[in-house]
Amino acid sequence: MNLATLATDSCHLNSGCGFPAPHADIFFLTPYTLDIFGQHLVFSKTILLALIVALIVITFFLTAFRSPKLVPGKLQSLGEQGYLFIRDQIAREVIGKEGDKFVPFLASLFFFIWIANLMGVIPGAQFPVMSSLAFPVALTLMVYGTYVFLGMKHQGPIKFFTNAAFPPGVPKAMYILLTPLELLGLLVTRPVTQAIRLFANMFAGHLLITTFTIGAYYLLSPSIVGALGSATSFGVTVALTGFEMFIQGLQAFIFTLLTAVYIGGSLHAEH
Amino acid sequence: MSTLAAVTGSLGSIGYGLAAIGPGIGIGIIFGQGVQAIARQPEAYGVIRQNMILGFALAEALALIGFVVPFVFGA
Numbered sequence: 001m002n003l004a005t006l007a008t009d010s011c012h013l014n015s016g017c018g019f020p021a022p023h024a025d026i027f028f029l030t031p032y033t034l035d036i037f038g039q040h041l042v043f044s045k046t047i048l049l050a051l052i053v054a055l056i057v058i059t060f061f062l063t064a065f066r067s068p069k070l071v072p073g074k075l076q077s078l079g080e081q082g083y084l085f086i087r088d089q090i091a092r093e094v095i096g097k098e099g100d101k102f103v104p105f106l107a108s109l110f111f112f113i114w115i116a117n118l119m120g121v122i123p124g125a126q127f128p129v130m131s132s133l134a135f136p137v138a139l140t141l142m143v144y145g146t147y148v149f150l151g152m153k154h155q156g157p158i159k160f161f162t163n164a165a166f167p168p169g170v171p172k173a174m175y176i177l178l179t180p181l182e183l184l185g186l187l188v189t190r191p192v193t194q195a196i197r198l199f200a201n202m203f204a205g206h207l208l209i210t211t212f213t214i215g216a217y218y219l220l221s222p223s224i225v226g227a228l229g230s231a232t233s234f235g236v237t238v239a240l241t242g243f244e245m246f247i248q249g250l251q252a253f254i255f256t257l258l259t260a261v262y263i264g265g266s267l268h269a270e271h
Numbered sequence: 272m273s274t275l276a277a278v279t280g281s282l283g284s285i286g287y288g289l290a291a292i293g294p295g296i297g298i299g300i301i302f303g304q305g306v307q308a309i310a311r312q313p314e315a316y317g318v319i320r321q322n323m324i325l326g327f328a329l330a331e332a333l334a335l336i337g338f339v340v341p342f343v344f345g346a
Contacts, residue, residue, distance in 0.1 A: 024342040093321055193332045200335035203342075254328040261325065 013221040013229075020218065022210045027131055027203065050129045053116045057108070083107050090257055095264040102263055105146070109139065110256040113198070117248035120206055121241050128248070131202040133195070140195040143259045151266030161186075163269040194258055201251045205244045212237040283341025290337020297330035 011017040034041040064079030072080055086107040091099035113130060120128030130136055151160035164186045165179045212233050219229035305323035309316055 089317075089321070093317060193329075196336055196339070197328060197332045200332075200339045204335060204338050250324070254324060257321065257325060258328065 011218060013219050013226045014223065015221070017218075020214060022207060022214060026207070026210055029127070045127055046129060046132050049119050049125055049127060050116065050135065053112060053119065053129060056115055057111045061111075082111065086110055086256065090253075090260045094257065094260040095267065098267065099260065099264065102260070106256050106260060109143075109259060110252050113139070113255055114249060114252035117202060117252055118245070120202060120209075120248065121245055128202040128206050130198050130251075131206050133199045136195040136198040139198075139255070140191045143194065143262065144191045147259075147262040147266040150263060154267050155269055159269075160266070190262065194255065198251055198255050201247060205240075205247055209237060209240050209244060212240060286341055287334075287337045291334045294330045294332075294334035298327055301326045301330060 011020060029044045029046055031042050031044045034043065060075075061079055064075045068076060083103065087100065087103045090106055090110075091103045095102065116129035116135070119125040120131070148160075151164075154160075155163055161183070165183050166175060167178065167182065170178060215233035216230050216237060219226050219233055221227075221230075301323060305319055305326075308319045312319070
């Protein structure tokens, strides 16, 4: 049974209806078509939310830094806090002083991912944009392109790969084992895990919240077990929502941190 | 070829359980050692926490892949 019928039918405990566990199909939202200016546009809630998120982030930073003052106002203060957080906690901590020129990129990444994730708990939106694999993949490809380009620029087009494939200070015989692993790690494992980590966290979190929300609705029935179970399930939903907000921030932070680590690794060869 | 033994049911759940063992141990070690390191050297909190989160992210990815794969490749 899918969720649309669950909302209309009264599927509760003891009504001869099994628990309608949510499945991966809750992530495939109904696409809408829009005919405008002779264009046939197809969009869903996911892409709409992504556009709104981009708009929010752009508008916020534009208004915060439109006319920067020496003594910042409220909005500029907030924008500076966010920017300085990325600079001090990520860029300078991981890359060092020369990380300063990557702060705009890292800050844009962090805030876009964070707000996109937050859409998972904001009432009305309630769909984490990053739980659609395409978004993390697109962001990861951007990061991948950036650090491969930077590595080729700073270490030389061939040197970048040989530096990574032959880490110094290792017995010669170990290269048989190490070189394929290092190259695989640089070219395949890094981008794949970076994208999957963000996607899977948001996917799992959304599925978990959905499961307990449906549980609260399903168990709602005139019996002791139903009432207690429903109340417990609802309580868990609220607690999980709080936990999910923590995870969303953490995942945005981790994605940005890994980006900084990879960029830092490209700027200087290991030694 | 005749089938000698077969398993049916929610294999994805079992797979996730198995996939979570390693990362569970790993994350436990990471945070345990991280807290110990902070207790020994509180002034290095920033660097330790950042590396702790990095290690946590790398270990956690395995468990999450185990969680998602049944949904993606499952029947």
